[in-house]
Amino acid sequence: DRLTHLxxxxxxxxxxxxxxxxxxxxxxxxxRVVMRPETLALIVAGDVPKGDVxxxxxxxxxxxxxxxxxxxxxxxxLAITKVKVDIAADAALPGLVVTxxxxxxxxxxxxxxxxxxxxxxxxxIYDMAKAxxxxxxxxxxxxxxxxxGKSGDWSAAD
Amino acid sequence: DRLTHLxxxxxxxxxxxxxxxxxxxxxxxxxRVVMRPETLALIVAGDVPKGDVxxxxxxxxxxxxxxxxxxxxxxxxLAITKVKVDIAADAALPGLVVTxxxxxxxxxxxxxxxxxxxxxxxxxIYDMAKAxxxxxxxxxxxxxxxxxGKSGDWSAAD
Amino acid sequence: DRLTHLxxxxxxxxxxxxxxxxxxxxxxxxxRVVMRPETLALIVAGDVPKGDVxxxxxxxxxxxxxxxxxxxxxxxxLAITKVKVDIAADAALPGLVVTxxxxxxxxxxxxxxxxxxxxxxxxxIYDMAKAxxxxxxxxxxxxxxxxxGKSGDWSAAD
Amino acid sequence: DRLTHLxxxxxxxxxxxxxxxxxxxxxxxxxRVVMRPETLALIVAGDVPKGDVxxxxxxxxxxxxxxxxxxxxxxxxLAITKVKVDIAADAALPGLVVTxxxxxxxxxxxxxxxxxxxxxxxxxIYDMAKAxxxxxxxxxxxxxxxxxGKSGDWSAAD
Amino acid sequence: DRLTHLxxxxxxxxxxxxxxxxxxxxxxxxxRVVMRPETLALIVAGDVPKGDVxxxxxxxxxxxxxxxxxxxxxxxxLAITKVKVDIAADAALPGLVVTxxxxxxxxxxxxxxxxxxxxxxxxxIYDMAKAxxxxxxxxxxxxxxxxxGKSGDWSAAD
Amino acid sequence: DRLTHLxxxxxxxxxxxxxxxxxxxxxxxxxRVVMRPETLALIVAGDVPKGDVxxxxxxxxxxxxxxxxxxxxxxxxLAITKVKVDIAADAALPGLVVTxxxxxxxxxxxxxxxxxxxxxxxxxIYDMAKAxxxxxxxxxxxxxxxxxGKSGDWSAAD
Numbered sequence: 043d044r045l046t047h048l049x050x051x052x053x054x055x056x057x058x059x060x061x062x063x064x065x066x067x068x069x070x071x072x073x074r075v076v077m078r079p080e081t082l083a084l085i086v087a088g089d090v091p092k093g094d095v096x097x098x099x100x101x102x103x104x105x106x107x108x109x110x111x112x113x114x115x116x117x118x119x120l121a122i123t124k125v126k127v128d129i130a131a132d133a134a135l136p137g138l139v140v141t142x143x144x145x146x147x148x149x150x151x152x153x154x155x156x157x158x159x160x161x162x163x164x165x166x167i168y169d170m171a172k173a174x175x176x177x178x179x180x181x182x183x184x185x186x187x188x189x190x191g192k193s194g195d196w197s198a199a200d
Numbered sequence: 201d202r203l204t205h206l207x208x209x210x211x212x213x214x215x216x217x218x219x220x221x222x223x224x225x226x227x228x229x230x231x232r233v234v235m236r237p238e239t240l241a242l243i244v245a246g247d248v249p250k251g252d253v254x255x256x257x258x259x260x261x262x263x264x265x266x267x268x269x270x271x272x273x274x275x276x277x278l279a280i281t282k283v284k285v286d287i288a289a290d291a292a293l294p295g296l297v298v299t300x301x302x303x304x305x306x307x308x309x310x311x312x313x314x315x316x317x318x319x320x321x322x323x324x325i326y327d328m329a330k331a332x333x334x335x336x337x338x339x340x341x342x343x344x345x346x347x348x349g350k351s352g353d354w355s356a357a358d
Numbered sequence: 359d360r361l362t363h364l365x366x367x368x369x370x371x372x373x374x375x376x377x378x379x380x381x382x383x384x385x386x387x388x389x390r391v392v393m394r395p396e397t398l399a400l401i402v403a404g405d406v407p408k409g410d411v412x413x414x415x416x417x418x419x420x421x422x423x424x425x426x427x428x429x430x431x432x433x434x435x436l437a438i439t440k441v442k443v444d445i446a447a448d449a450a451l452p453g454l455v456v457t458x459x460x461x462x463x464x465x466x467x468x469x470x471x472x473x474x475x476x477x478x479x480x481x482x483i484y485d486m487a488k489a490x491x492x493x494x495x496x497x498x499x500x501x502x503x504x505x506x507g508k509s510g511d512w513s514a515a516d
Numbered sequence: 517d518r519l520t521h522l523x524x525x526x527x528x529x530x531x532x533x534x535x536x537x538x539x540x541x542x543x544x545x546x547x548r549v550v551m552r553p554e555t556l557a558l559i560v561a562g563d564v565p566k567g568d569v570x571x572x573x574x575x576x577x578x579x580x581x582x583x584x585x586x587x588x589x590x591x592x593x594l595a596i597t598k599v600k601v602d603i604a605a606d607a608a609l610p611g612l613v614v615t616x617x618x619x620x621x622x623x624x625x626x627x628x629x630x631x632x633x634x635x636x637x638x639x640x641i642y643d644m645a646k647a648x649x650x651x652x653x654x655x656x657x658x659x660x661x662x663x664x665g666k667s668g669d670w671s672a673a674d
Numbered sequence: 675d676r677l678t679h680l681x682x683x684x685x686x687x688x689x690x691x692x693x694x695x696x697x698x699x700x701x702x703x704x705x706r707v708v709m710r711p712e713t714l715a716l717i718v719a720g721d722v723p724k725g726d727v728x729x730x731x732x733x734x735x736x737x738x739x740x741x742x743x744x745x746x747x748x749x750x751x752l753a754i755t756k757v758k759v760d761i762a763a764d765a766a767l768p769g770l771v772v773t774x775x776x777x778x779x780x781x782x783x784x785x786x787x788x789x790x791x792x793x794x795x796x797x798x799i800y801d802m803a804k805a806x807x808x809x810x811x812x813x814x815x816x817x818x819x820x821x822x823g824k825s826g827d828w829s830a831a832d
Numbered sequence: 833d834r835l836t837h838l839x840x841x842x843x844x845x846x847x848x849x850x851x852x853x854x855x856x857x858x859x860x861x862x863x864r865v866v867m868r869p870e871t872l873a874l875i876v877a878g879d880v881p882k883g884d885v886x887x888x889x890x891x892x893x894x895x896x897x898x899x900x901x902x903x904x905x906x907x908x909x910l911a912i913t914k915v916k917v918d919i920a921a922d923a924a925l926p927g928l929v930v931t932x933x934x935x936x937x938x939x940x941x942x943x944x945x946x947x948x949x950x951x952x953x954x955x956x957i958y959d960m961a962k963a964x965x966x967x968x969x970x971x972x973x974x975x976x977x978x979x980x981g982k983s984g985d986w987s988a989a990d
Contacts, residue, residue: 540850571843571844574843574844575844575905578844578845578846578905578906579902579905582901582902582909583902593909594909595908595909595910595911595938596908596909597848597849597850597908597939597940598846598847598848598849598850599845599846600839600845600846600848601845602843619848619850620850621850
C-alpha cells in the first residue's frame with residue numbers, strides 16, 4: 043500500500059492516468075445533515091413551499107460535481123456525463139439524506155465528484171437553515187459504491 | 201423561526217445584508233476524516249515524507265474558503281482577511297481532525313466559509329488516501345463557534 | 359460622450375473607480391424568454407411539478423450575478439449584498455419574464471450584475487425547455503432602473 | 517413532449533448522456549445589441565480606434581463559451597474544439613449583431629455554449645458603451661442552427 | 675526576517691490582515707516576451723491587423739488580475755478598483771514589454787495582482803504567436819513599484 | 833508563417849482542432865525565481881520546516897494547469913491526464929527552478945498548460961517570500977520540449 047498521489051520523493055503529484063483505458067465508470071456517495079425535528083419540519087412540511095431548500099441544494103450539488111477538479115488539488119478534469127443528486131427526509135435521523143451519483147466514460151473514477159456533490163449539497167442545506175439552527179451537523183460523507191476501472195467494483199460494507 | 205433564504209413566496213433569495221453594519225466577524229468549523237489506523241500511520245508517520253498530504257489538504261481548504269460564494273448559491277461574496285486550516289492526527293478516532301478559522305470585517309458572517317474550508321480539506325485527505333482505503337468517512341462537519349454580527353457570539357454545546 | 363472603457367489610445371482598460379465614493383447602489387434588469395404557449399404550459403402548469411425549472415433558473419441567475427466580473431472583462435469585482443431574481447409567467451408574451459435586482463454599497467454600479475443575472479436565468483430556462491422547443495428566443499435584456507452613484511438615478515423610458 | 521432536465525419526480529437532473537454516441541456537433545447562435553445610431557457610430561467609426569470594443573466583446577464571448585457548464589446548472593462540461601464569435605455593425609438595426617459558432621466531437625450538443633457566447637459578447641458591448649447610452653437593449657438571443665447528434669440538424673425558421 | 679505565509683509550525687497560512695488599516699494601494703509590475711525580430715514584426719506591423727494579439731493579451735491580463743486570489747493560494751480576495759495593462763513593442767529586445775498597474779483601497783497590497791496580470795498577458799502573447807516561434811521566452815517578471823500600506827513605498831533598484 | 837489565432841480579417845479566434853487526430857501529447861516547461869542567497873536559504877534550509885513553500889507552489893502550479901483555458905483566451909479546454917511540477921533549489925542562480933510536465937491524449941498540445949503551471953508556481957514562490965525580498969525576479973519561462981501532434985516533437989535549442 044502506498045499513497046498514489048505522492049511521488050517517490052513524497053511530493054504531491056497528479057497521478058498519470060494517460061495509459062489507462064477509457065471505461066464506463068460510476069460512483070455513488072452519501073451525506074447526512076442532522077438537525078432538530080423542528081428544523082426538518084420547517085424545511086419539509088412547514089409553511090414554506092416544499093422543495094425550494096431541497097431544489098437549491100440539489101442544484102448546488104450538481105454544479106459542484108462539475109467543479110471538483112478545481113477544488114480537490116490532484117483530481118483530473120473529467121467530462122462527466124451524468125450527475126444526479128437525491129435528497130430525502132429521514133425522520134429517524136432526524137434530518138436530510140443526500141445521495142449523489144456521477145458517471146463518466148473516462149480514464150479515472152468519479153468518486154471525488156460524487157463525494158463533492160454530496161458535501162456541497164449538505165453545506166447548502168446548512169446554509170439555508172442555519173438561521174434557525176446553527177448546531178446542525180453534517181455526518182457520514184462516504185462512498186457507497188463505485189463501478190468500472192481496473193480496480194473494479196466496490197461497495198461500502200454496511 | 202423562518203428560513204431567511206426564502207422570500208414570502210418561498211423562492212430562494214440572497215438575504216439583503218446591505219443595511220447591516222460592518223463588524224469584525226470570525227467563525228471556526230471542524231471536520232473529521234475517520235480511517236483505519238494503518239491509513240493514518242501511512243499519512244502521518246510512514247515512509248512517505250511527513251506533511252505533504254496534510255500540506256495539500258491545508259492549501260485546498262484555504263483556497264476553497266475563498267470560493268465559498270461560488271459553491272453555496274445564496275452566500276455573499278466576502279473579502280475575507282484570514283483563513284487558517286489546522287490538521288491534527290487523532291489516534292483515538294482514528295483519523296485526522298481539521299479545524300478552519302475564517303475572519304472578515306463584513307456585513308455577514310463567515311460560517312459557511314469555515315465549513316467549506318473544513319469540508320474541502322477533508323475531501324482532499326480522502327482523495328489522497330483513497331487508493332489505500334475507500335471506506336474512509338467524513339464525520340462531524342460542524343460549526344464550533346462564531347463571533348461578531350447582530351446575532352452575537354455562539355459556541356457549539358459540547 | 360466617450361467610451362470610458364477605452365483609454366486615450368483606444369486600448370481597453372478597467373475604469374479607475376478608486377476615487378469614487380462608496381454609496382448605496384441598486385440596479386434592476388429584465389429579460390424575457392418567448393416560447394410557444396404549449397411550452398409555457400408545460401413549464402408552469404403541466405404535469406411536471408411547478409417550480410423546478412423556475413427554481414433552477416432563479417438559482418442560476420443569482421449565482422451568475424456573483425461571477426459577473428469573471429465574465430465581463432472590464433467589470434470590477436464587487437461584494438454585492440443582495441441579489442433577487444423573480445420569474446413570472448406572461449401568457450400574453452407568451453413566455454417567462456425575468457427581473458433581477460442587485461444591490462451593493464460600492465464605488466461603482468451593479469447594472470452589469472443585474473443584466474448578467476437576468477441573461478443567465480433566461481439561458482437556463484432555454485436549456486431546460488429546449489428539448490421541446492429549440493426556437494425559443496430571449497428578448498428585451500435591458501436595464502430597467504439604477505439608483506446611487508454620481509450619475510444618479512435612471513429609469514428606462516417605457 | 518417532456519422536459520428532459522426533470523426526472524420522474526420533477527427534480528432537476530443532468531441528463532445522462534453516457535450512452536450517446538460521440539459525434540461531430542456544431543451550433544450557431546445569434547444576438548443583437550440595439551442602440552442609437554450615435555452610439556453605433558462611436559463604437560464603429562468614431563475617433564476611438566476601430567475594433568477594441570468589438571475585440572473585447574469577441575474575447576469575452578469566446579471565454580464564456582468555455583465556462584457554459586459552470587453557469588448553466590444542468591449543462592455538461594465539454595471539451596469544445598472551436599469557438600468563433602463574429603460581430604458586425606448593422607446600420608438598419610441600428611446596432612451590432614453577434615454570431616457565435618461552437619463545435620465539439622461529443623455526446624451532447626453545444627447549443628448552450630453558442631447561446632452563452634453570444635449573450636456574454638452582447639453584455640460586454642453593453643458594458644463598454646453604457647456610459648453613453650444606458651437604454652441599449654439586447655434582443656433576439658436565439659439558436660440559428662445546430663448539426664449532429666441523434667436529433668439531427670435543425671435551423672431556425674426565418 | 676521570516677516568511678509571513680508560514681505560521682510558527684511552518685504550515686502555510688493566509689496572513690491575517692484584519693487589523694490592518696484600509697489605505698490606497700497601488701502596484702506596478704512588468705514582464706517581457708523575447709522573440710525573433712520576424713515574430714515581432716508579424717505581431718506589430720505585419721499584414722495582420724495591428725492590435726488584436728495585443729488587445730487579446732491586454733484583456734487576458736486584466737481578467738487574470740481579478741482572479742489572482744483563485745490562483746495564488748495565500749492571496750486575499752480584493753475588490754480591486756483599477757487594472758491597466760500596457761503592451762509596447764521593443765525592437766531592441768526584440769519583443770513586447772507588458773506593464774500592469776493595479777489599485778485597491780484595501781488592507782493588503784496588490785503586488786500579486788499586478789504580477790499575475792503581467793504574467794498572463796505574456797503567456798497569452800506566447801500562445802498567439804507560438805505557431806511561428808516556439809522558442810520565445812518570458813523574462814523579467816518583476817515588481818517595479820508599490821505604494822501604500824504600512825511597509826510604505828518601494829521601487830525596483832534599476 | 834502566420835498567426836493561427838487570427839482569422840482572415842485579423843480577428844482573434846479559437847483554432848478549430850475538431851479535425852485533428854487524438855494523439856498522446858506531452859509538454860515540459862520551465863521557469864526560474866531568482867532571489868538573494870539569504871532568501872533561498874530561508875526557503876530551503878532555514879528554521880522553517882523544509883518544504884511548505886515548495887509544497888504550496890507545487891500545488892498552485894498543478895491547480896493552475898487545470899485552469900489554463902480559463903486564463904488564456906484562445907486555449908481549448910482539455911482533459912489533461914497528468915501534471916507534475918518539480919521545484920529544485922539552484923545555489924548558483926541563486927533561486928528555485930520550476931519544471932512542469934503535462935500530458936493529454938488530445939487534439940491539441942499542452943504547451944500552454946505546462947507554461948501556466950510553471951508561471952503560477954513561480955508567482956506563488958514570489959508571494960510566499962516577498963515579505964523578505966520584494967526584488968525577486970521570475971526569469972526564463974519557456975518551453976523545454978513537446979511531443980505528439982502533427983507538428984511532431986520539439987526541444988529547446990539549449
